[in-house]
Amino acid sequence: MRILLVEDDSILGAAVRDHIVASSHSVDWVTRLDAATTYLESAAYDLILLDMMLPDGRGISFLRSMRMKGCATPVIILTALDQISDRIQGLNAGADDYMTKPFDLSELSARLNAVARRYSGNPNPLVEIGDLQIDLAARTVARGGRPIDLTAREWALFEAFVQRPGQIMSKVQLEERLYAFGAEVESNTIEVHVSRLRKKLGHSVIDTVRGIGYRLGNAR
């Protein structure tokens, strides 16, 4: 999952950024709204964490603007404890959820997961694909009750497919989803990860559509 963090408090920003990275999501962190606008135009984000008070304006204006432009990316607003009006206004402006500073990072994870699940159109974290049992919340895969151990990258890649069954994802799309700006990969890294995933899950779980991308196999 790719996240845009808009937060000018450097200590909080760094903590949140690090936590997101440790959760094996990718994150771009900006401290101003103009940068957020630019980033949002350049990449597809799965989630935006949006502070309300920023040096060049209010998060609420940014949120209204992006909603008016038809952008449906889920937004969690970050508000001060005593700013209840920010929360109400934010939710009314189209935010999906809010968190009040200071917040516990495990609370952040829970919120991230909840929004991601809603966004993927699949609120139920338990998925079966062929003979695989997948828990999107616990980030586990098993076959016949036997767990299959996936690394963070492998999980992130697999999750991308599971959240979009049947949809072909190009290598560029996968790269954008798995890597933040400045962390793009060169060479054939996506192919390598797909190969590693296949080694663990079996060669018919993910299909290649040559010249286009990859998708979940048609396991019926």
Place this chain on the structure above:
Amino acid sequence: MRILLVEDDSILGAAVRDHIVASSHSVDWVTRLDAATTYLESAAYDLILLDMMLPDGRGISFLRSMRMKGCATPVIILTALDQISDRIQGLNAGADDYMTKPFDLSELSARLNAVARRYSGNPNPLVEIGDLQIDLAARTVARGGRPIDLTAREWALFEAFVQRPGQIMSKVQLEERLYAFGAEVESNTIEVHVSRLRKKLGHSVIDTVRGIGYRLGNAR
């Protein structure tokens, strides 16, 4: 569809064989039961057309034997008009249908199609896959009401996938299904036909599972 024809009458056998070939199915024609046994052990048939009176025995014995061995291939028995007991015995022994000689060849086609549909577990000839509308009886494919013209070979290949959604078919399996003994192909003919089919249907209708085979794409 690959058919085993067991018929010692050379005129009838030739007429039936030619009709089957003209219908773009493949057929192996034998005149004796021992040859039929050998063929059945060597290849997977979709249907057997079985005469009752053969030089080396009765078709009914062959049918009983193959059913006892657990072979589920559909069988249409070919009987003389006045041999009603053959018909009853044949059906009781596990035949799927019967035809009485002499029969009209278009009647044979209808029977072939009916059995093939039942065998594929999909008695309904109308199938939708992604945005394709397929009529298995009329052997037509259309997209948005616009027909897509397939040649006989292309249709045979496509039909194989449609009848087994989600199942990976290896090149060998496809070859066995599309070509009779003595008509096997060399070189990369299956790949070429898949490529041609993709050119007409789109590149994401059939997925390649590298090193294993092909199957219908996961169009959801």
Place this chain on the structure above:
DNA sequence: CGAATCCTGTCAGCAAGCTGACGGGTATGT
């Protein structure tokens, strides 16, 4: 703290698959 292990991205060689082109045989039309 050092050693061992693991994860991840890169590299590069290989290979399975893809596709344009061609020729022979068949079917169709005049």
Place this chain on the structure above:
DNA sequence: ACATACCCGTCAGCTTGCTGACAGGATTCG
């Protein structure tokens, strides 16, 4: 009967993808 068009299998060169190996950095363990 001849010309044309089409189908189909083969060929071969190209291409995209796959994967083993490696090295560097991060993590884990004693």
